[in-house]
Amino acid sequence: MNILEVQKKYNTQLKCLKLLEKLRWGKIVKCPYCSSKKTSRQKTEKTRHSCKNCKRSFSVLVDTIFEDTRLPLPKWFAIITLMLNSKSGISAKEIQRNIGGSYKTSYYAAMRVRIGMLIQNTKLNGMIEMDESYFGGKARKTGKHTDNIPDLASITNKRGRGTNKVSVAGMVQRKGMVKTKLIEKLTKRNLLFMLKTYAKKDNSILITDGFRSYKELEKYIDRLEINHSKSFSKGIVHVNTIEGFWSYVKNGIRGSFKAISKKYLPLYLIEYEWKFNHRNYRGDEFDKFLKNALKQDKELEYWKAKDSKQVKEVAYGT
Structure with a gap:
């Protein structure tokens, strides 16, 4: 849906809440605290429910990305639509100009x-x-601000392996989904752990370049190797799909965000993963996102714990 359709269909808090209840619970309301189905809607406040088992009241926003928010849900839905429809990403400043309110919100x-x-x-x-x-980012020139430069791409101009930039490993299934992970040390142990976590061994073939850490993975899974010193593609043996994804991510970061921090880089990668994985999706992406978002309470708590520390922003576009 585009933003005009969303604003017309979900222009009140009540309409937004009804949609979330439908997507999360269906016809039977379930208590988020004790998982009991013995609940009833409160008479005084129709947006909340009471649990007959644990005696607590709750709304559909509990344990979701919308919990404890003061921002009206119609504005939330508008922000979601803007982000889903911006295939290269949209900055918080651009969201502020479209939605209003503060930059922090x-x-x-x-x-x-x-x-x-x-x-x-x-x-x-x-x-x-x-x-x-x-x-x-590109290495900065030494000068009076040298002491305040974080130790990320600030010493060397070197690109690729051996640089002091942040390393991210990625896997993509041909005509399928992509998965990324920030890995400080690209050792065979770390790469194998990622492979076991996000890929099925049976009926799969791994395709990599000649990096020595990948060679050890063939003890776990069948592997084909492309020698980049000779060619970038040899029939079905290439890594052009994942390299195309990296290009998509970096161009998006350069164009939309300019600078992001290492601490929150995984969140931006999640956004680009979603966009890539739904590049050919023909259903209602807005509803699909809401269904997925209503399940991310644990991840939200994980990142909330990190918000207390301030992080200097460093360019990650090149």
Whole structure:
């Protein structure tokens, strides 16, 4: 749906709540605290329910990305629509200009929406490409601000392996989904753990370049290797799909965000994963996102714990 359709269909708080209740519970309301189905709608406040088992009251927003928010749900829905329809990403400042309110509200709402984009239990299968990429700005010139420069791409101009930029490993299933993970050290142990977590071993073939850490993975899964010193593609043996994804991510970051921090880089990667994984989706992506977002309470709590520390923003576009 586009933003005009969303604003017309869900222009009140009550309409938004009814949609969320339908997507989360269906016809039977379930208590988020004790999982009891013995509940009743409160007479005084129709947006809340009471549990007859644990005697607590709750709304559909409990344990979701919308919990404890003061931002009206119609504005939440507008932000979600803007982010889903912006295929290269949209900055919090741009959201603020479209929605109004403060920059801080737009920033934290966008972060929560990214958490809602996380797809759990991803399992890739078939022809799987694996490659790593490095995120960090160009090395800065030494000068009076040298002492305040974080140790990320601030010493060397070197690109690729051996740089001090942030390393991210990625896997993509041909004509399927992509999964990324920020990995400080690209050792065979760390890469194998990622492979076991996000890919099925049976009936799968892993395709990589000649990086030595990938060679050890063939003890676990069948592997094909493309020698980039000779060619970038040899029939079905190539990693062009995952390299295309890296290009998509970096161009999006450069164009929409300019600078992001290492701490929150995983959240931006989640957003680009969602967009890539739904590139050919023909259903209602808005409803699909809401269904997925209503399950991300644990991830929200994880990132809430990190919000207390301030992080300097560093360019990650190149």
